[in-house]
Amino acid sequence: MSKNNDIDACVRETLDQYFKDLRGAEPHSLHDMVIRTVEKPLLEVVMQQADGNQSKAAEWLGINRNTLRRKLVEHKLIK
Numbered sequence: 001m002s003k004n005n006d007i008d009a010c011v012r013e014t015l016d017q018y019f020k021d022l023r024g025a026e027p028h029s030l031h032d033m034v035i036r037t038v039e040k041p042l043l044e045v046v047m048q049q050a051d052g053n054q055s056k057a058a059e060w061l062g063i064n065r066n067t068l069r070r071k072l073v074e075h076k077l078i079k
Contacts, residue, residue, distance in 0.1 A: 011034075011038075039075065040077070043057075043068075043071060043075060043077060044077065046061060047072070047077065054068055054069060054072075
């Protein structure tokens, strides 16, 4: 199984459990919740693997360096 399939399976299992935990209640702002939950650890790991090099991390993530910097500030990973 590829790493992408591992991540996909993990997300699916977690979301299935999330809906079970709701016990029929309707979710709100699900997209925002998932993105915010996944984005911070993604940024932390990529920045660590890139040895703090924002240009390299932005390239790996496929985003603009300024966008990366804004997201790092939003998640309080830098000042």
